Every structure is written in structure tokens, then in C-alpha cells.
Amino acid sequence: MKTVIASIFVLSVLFGCSSTKKSISDNDPIHTLIASKSFEFTADWANPMVTQSMNAVANSGLIPPGSNVARINLAGNPNYLKVFGDSVSANLPYYGERQFGGGYGSETGIEFNGTPEDYVQTIDSDKGKYHISFNIRDKSDNYYVTMAIFPSKSTSVFVSLSNRNSIRYEGAIKALKNSTNE
Numbered sequence: 001m002k003t004v005i006a007s008i009f010v011l012s013v014l015f016g017c018s019s020t021k022k023s024i025s026d027n028d029p030i031h032t033l034i035a036s037k038s039f040e041f042t043a044d045w046a047n048p049m050v051t052q053s054m055n056a057v058a059n060s061g062l063i064p065p066g067s068n069v070a071r072i073n074l075a076g077n078p079n080y081l082k083v084f085g086d087s088v089s090a091n092l093p094y095y096g097e098r099q100f101g102g103g104y105g106s107e108t109g110i111e112f113n114g115t116p117e118d119y120v121q122t123i124d125s126d127k128g129k130y131h132i133s134f135n136i137r138d139k140s141d142n143y144y145v146t147m148a149i150f151p152s153k154s155t156s157v158f159v160s161l162s163n164r165n166s167i168r169y170e171g172a173i174k175a176l177k178n179s180t181n182e
Helices: 002-016 029-036 052-059
Strands: 038-048 080-084 087-092 110-114 117-124 129-137 142-149 154-161 167-175
Touching: 029 038, 029 129, 029 167, 038 154, 087 142, 110 129
Parallel strands: none
Antiparallel strands: 038 080, 038 167, 080 087, 087 110, 117 129, 129 142, 142 154, 154 167
């Protein structure tokens, strides 16, 4: 009797744990938002690369409350990455290490504004998300940006830099109020 009950329990667990496929329906509003190329990402969290130097910063008490060296809360810290038409603009805080010396007056965050190179926008229907990637340069750095955008508008942005360690941001996108902007 115990064997029958155990067998039924094991079978119910095995068949009850089925995976669900997260696909984006054709009439989802995310399609219109991404196609408009008029949206703004705001980061809630920064996820820098954890290094010995970042651990030293965390141990000195310079990380905001509720954060740790691998996940920094950006509440109250204004930031954005905007896509408007054929242009992109960003002002995101940067936490990490510079690999090469920077001159005086160098930006400390991730700041760029202009027309990106190699802008690619695709949909991954199987995983239920959009991918956007592009390169953009400023006077001191080259940025390779990859965005993963989900139907809920939650977004992950990964920025790889030529002179600094990579960093990832988590947040959400929304439609730009005025697409003839900055």
C-alpha cells in the first residue's frame, strides 16, 4: 500500500511540474512600444562586476543601505537610457573599475548621446522577449549595449565598455512623453 501511495505521489509531482512557454502574443502592446523607437529605460538596480576593489568600497561603507557589492539600489538616483528614432541617449551611474587611465573632466557615469552603430532589434518568441543591441562611442569610451525587454516592460541592460568593467542594470521601460526631445 505504501508503495502505491509513494508511486502516485511521485507521478503527480512529475506530471504537475510542467514548464510553461512564455511567448508574446501578436497583439501585445510591447510590439507597438518597441516598433515606435520612442521609449525610455529607467534603472532600479545596478549590478557591477564584483572585484577586490569593489569589495573594498563595500567594506568602507560607501554602498547605499539595502545594497551589496553585487546589487546596488538606485532609488532616488535619476538615470535613463532613451531610444528616440535613430538616436540614443544615456545617463546611467557607473560602479566598477576603470581599466585605463582617464583624463581630468572625464565622465564618471555612462553618458552618451548620438546615433548608434549596428543597431539591431529582434524578437525571441520562444523566450518571450525582445533583444536590442547597439554600439556607440563618445570622446573617451566605446559602449556595447544589449537590452532584453519583456512584455511586462521589465528590462535588463548590459553595458560593455572599452576602458572599464562591464555592468548590468535592471529596471523597466516606458513610452517617451515627447519623442522630439534631447
